[in-house]
Amino acid sequence: MHLLLPLFAAVVFALGSMVYKRAFTEGAGVVHALVVNNLVLGLIFLPLLAISPDPVPWSLAHLPVVTASVFVVGHLLNVLALQSGDVSVATPLLGAKVIFVALVGWCAFGVRLNAGQWLAAALATAGVLAMGLTDRRTSGRLGLTTATALGSAAAFAFTDVMIQTWGSRFGVMNFLPLQFAALAILSMATLPFFGLRSLRAPRAAWKWIAGAAALSAIQALTITGTIAVWRDAAGVNVVYATRGLWSIALVWVAGPYLGNTERHTAGSRQMLQRLLGATLILLAVVLTFRQGV
Template sequence: MPIHYILPAIAAALYALSSLFSKRALQEGAGTLRLSFMTNVAFFLAFAPMALLADGQPDWSQVHWPILAGTGFFIGHVLTFAAIKLGDVSVQAPMMGTKVVFVAAFSVIIGAGHVPLHWWIGAGLTAVAIFLLGFSDWSNRRAVWRTAVMALAASAVFGLTDAMVMKHAGAFGPGWFLATVNGVMLLESLLLIPFFEGGLRGIPKPAWKWLIGGSTLMAIQAVCIGTSIAFWGDATAVNIIYASRGLWGIVLVWLVGSWFGNREREAGGKVMGRRMAGAMMLVAAIILVLI
């Protein structure tokens, strides 16, 4: 397999694992905004060296594109952690798989293309998959749907920014583009500080190891995805593979969720079975849409 197909496969597993770490950090009192801030710091530290390794200087006349992309990623991360806090990882992770549909749609909008019949069939399968995910636990429908809506919104924002990276990173300089995007994210994260539930020193000690673990894993998987799209430009294929994080989210919750204090497995075999069916149908729909 080409390296830019292997990287998103690795990123998919790391994303699901980082979600478990992040969920536990939130349960230990890390706070959504503080977790988002620390993750963006980790992102910047991971991507900044790419500017130093880049050949030549970027085309600064195109700097508005990485600025816009950075803003999009910043908003997407806040929505992602809100989804994790509001509900279950086994709902949030599969719903994030819809990102690939948004990538395809926004690629058409900012580029060229049409919507064939099998796209509409795939959209129908996606609706059924969302229904299975959203109504997998009738006892707590409101929380499940809030998680689904937040994750769907994050996917839409990330889909738009991925399309922007694919289109504009090459002209600006891929390494510089990714470094600038994450520099913008870090600067915008400073806006979150006044809204922290206490400062960073107020993060409980038990939360720190989960916060650092989740932030580090999230940054590593972001490097895998970012470099795949910025340097190779095959955003749709990359995101098809990356969509498997939904399945990983359910598998990891089932196998090792208890290690992280995650109790989603106790929802029962029927509930988790519906979520697995929904996740698999969602992945099938995504593949169908992009064939």
């Protein structure tokens, strides 16, 4: 029954991606999705420190900071993917994160992959190709979307490995709030690069920025809370990987209400190809977890 929560989070994530896309259309920039969003996440998670049953091991405080550094790279790449391309391409490609976790283990730590895991990698590759070859009329931008989305998935895979490895040593209730606090600080540190004027946005954009940040916080709390309470990270991540399918469904059904035109600009044939790619990636995720990764 608890797996209904990551299903809810998957829908919220897909909806949040569409809302951010609308915010960009209304004049929001990368800095709003990066700084404002991560500042909200930092504030939302900070109260967990007050209810943590374990003392904070300050001698290991660099661990959540390192994790936050990788997370902010992943988040930035995700934002760039959404800004440069279609939600129905960028969001499903994030499902490749689980495959990256397996490949990181193989490349960096010498973990042996069995035949089923290699099959999962092949399915994920086929799914990525199916997604990346759609809409040739904008192939330049689509190539950027595919590259940044896959880069984001890889960065989030490293983040997952770090949380899994270091979180138990640190205490999850301590690790997560410090990680997201560091994420907020690191994100704000990018302001000199973007310039303070970059925070300005048309009034019409701010309601979409606020809505997207709220949806981001809801899905983050739902996922982390479900894993913390039920300790079923594998099952949670499999269900959460459906966000790619939900993004395509929402683009098709709710897109017109959110000013999203992907359904019409891509066309039915290419949307079906994206659906095929998202399905292959989801099958690869399920197969990966069935193999025990």
